[in-house]
Amino acid sequence: MKDSYTLKSLAVLLENNKISSKELTSEYLKNIENGKELNCYNTITQEKALIDAGKSDERRKSQNLRSKYDGIPIGIKDLFCTKGVTTTASSKILSNFVPNYESTVTQNCDDAGLISLGKLNCDEFAMGSTNKTSFFGSVKNPWKSVNSDNELVPGGSSGGSAAAVSSDLCVASLGTDTGGSIRQPASFTGTVGLKPSYGRVSRWGIVAFASSLDQAGPITKTVEDAAIFLDIISGHDEKDSTSSVNPKENYYENLNSDIKGMKIGIPKEFRSDKLPASTQKSWDECANLLKTNGAEIVDISLPHTMSALPAYYIIAPAEASSNLARYDGVRYGLRVKGNDLIDMYEKTRSEGFGDEVKRRILIGTYVLSSGYYDAYYIKAQKIRSLIKSDYVEAFKKVDAILTPSTPSTAFEIANEPSDPVQNYLNDIFTVPVNLAGLPGISIPFANDENNLPIGLQLITNSFEEQKLLNVARNIEETINYSETPEKWWLK
């Protein structure tokens, strides 16, 4: 019964009074307690969740519901500022930070009556693709290889968000995606991860990593849930100047799996000999499946794909170096005493930030420096424009693009490459989508020979989330992927 919990199914159970919000919340809190080993949550707001659930039950009784989903508990990446609840960005520098304000996205969740179970672990300041950069330690992937008992990374940076959904520590969660931080961990954990178009979801109140790339989105069990969750969190926000004024659509209501006559592009630049055979196989199978279901498969070219990663690793650190300047020990967060102002800055930031964050601040500071700016930052922006126009051209020919989500399935925590650049390659398929500001979704398609989930990515044009979800729904409906991890942590 448990494994079939989704936003959609829970809404029905609650509506039919088969379960109360309080019971449901207690059940998830118990799961969280039993799943502590996975290290998904930085903060568990048990008391608050139960109080909120009680209030939801009251609302249901008095038929005063905030939405159909009132009373369903979710998890929130520890990057969203939540009023009165510690918000750390998984960093030492913010480990004591309690905002007195609520991010727009989490406010939207609250307005829909969703119950927060707590704050989910992630890479420090969302920088990483393994969740190993968190000050609070690695999240463990609920999945394990059939051939080994070694613990695997859940992906990152929204590793806690993906692992929690995959292991039933919440039914759905909020993540953020700057270069793949929703889609890559979704792919590693057999969940659905949606990164909306840039501007579709408000960034207000989310700890910023790279402002021109950051976008919040849901991690869910199903495509239907992704549509439901996107309905709840999206929309224009006048507090975010980059938020789109495009009218919000009813993604769930308009969700259908009709893809007849659609053209699906397969970009040749995403092909690689290094791609695992099982991933290549899934990709091919999915294309065939879409063809069988009435779509036309078209070979396309996105010529600047290989320049995306280098451009990303200039633009994202550049913005991050500036965005993270505010963590200076003066007003909030960690302060390590020094002899003078500069000494205090140095000590605070040396102790407060982890290695990966420092690395990116250094890269970002370097590429923005006078004398290097044109060679790095400006050039990267030019590449970004070229990548955008690649996609503009492609979407003149096709409705959606199908690619693998990641170049591999989940790998062992202990086997993380020591060369950071090797790690950055995890994002090779997801990064171009952020640079182009497009919506992308990763859906689980099959498991590989080690029984680890393989995710495939769909991409559509800006603000074509509906089409994106429809194609994803078509695949989901057809394959009916129902693999779940064995709950080894319960033993």
Place this chain on the structure above:
Amino acid sequence: MVAQMIEGWNLVIGIEIHAQVSSKSKLFSSSPTDFGSKPNSQVSLIDAAMPGMLPVINKFCIEQAVKSGIGLNAKINKKSIFDRKNYFYQDLPQGYQISQYKDPIVGEGFVEIETENGQKKIGVERLHLEQDAGKSLHDQDPNFTFVDLNRSGIALMEIVSKPDMNSPEEAVEYVRKVRSILRYLGTCDGNMEQGSLRADVNVSVNKPGNELGTRCEIKNLNSFKFIHAAIVYEAKRQIKLIEQGDSVNQETRLFNTQSGETRSMRSKEDAHDYRYFPDPDLLPLTLDDDWIKGLQDSIPELPDQIKERLINEYSLSSYDANIIVSDKATSEYFEDVVNNRNPKLVTTWVTGELFSILNKKNLIIEDSPITSKKLGELVDNIENGKISNRQAKEVLEEMCESGKGALEIIDEKGLSQISDEKEIESLVDNVLNSNPENVKKYKNGKDKLFGFFVGEAMKLSKGKANPKIVNDLIKKKLSQ
């Protein structure tokens, strides 16, 4: 003295004016901007750079900047970009200042100033919008610096001139003129004491015909007096260095208002690398033609236009007109008084007598105890001959002290002038009859005695006789 010191040298001056935009709220947040509020009482989450906070542009500040640009005869850029200027300081919460670097909202323009040699055009390079930082208070605690973020995020316009000024007087005139234009437009209150308008002055010296000298920038000058003094000091310092065979280092200097000297703050080598880049939290700012046109149409009459009108309409001299339009309140005051009155008389009484009283009392015209209506009443009484100029001065002083109207004081003091010809004639007859010897001497050619007769007649009238009528009558009687 200045002229002497500068003899044989060219002075080249460029100025950056930081003018606080008159706006109830800050550039990117809705916090109020009231001066002198309790420290940290006007700070929003955005101003304090809390995690996840985003700037949203205040449209009114955009409007104010564009209006200012129009007032400076400048090109309005339909697309401009906000950049981040990155540096660490305790009173800069974001770790960067949002400013405009490569693409400012206003491009090239000019203002005209009055110089010894007539009108001179001073080029404006650009005007851009930026955030102010907070304020560091170093004197509140022996071990800590306190930070007040009330100013943090307040909108400033930075107006950069071309290096078109060649004397401290021109520099002061330029700042005066820009300040006056902004005040006419209502885009900056120009209050220099409160820091609403401050200037960074770039100074270099060179021998005529030689290439430009190395410049030094003197930061944060907040009065006309300091601008003048700092330039004089700095020019002398640079000339002395060069004459000694040393060279001028490019550097930023601070002006000590006590000693009147400038001292080095940091050299070019120590200059920050601000790592400017476009702020990804803000979209490029685009303005449409109709909106700009609408603002152009809303621009009030500016000092240069008013000056021309005063010269044409009232035949004022360029000098007088210039004094009157230098300040919006003054020109409004003047135009209130001059309405249907003798312009020359009004000019004298506004720029002469009234100004000298205000100066003595250290008041600005907005706070004048004598309203324009009251001054008009006084001028009327001069014009209709009821009181003399001399009496009027006395009345004006009394008006200032007591707040009473001119007529009331004239009546109280019995100052009203005697203009009745018959009355004056009997006075004159009295004087001439009692001094037959002097009348004789006068008629024999001792012209100087004329003044004596007038003086005696005035004495007899206790100063109330209309001196013109006294003069005329004496002349007439003595020539009979």
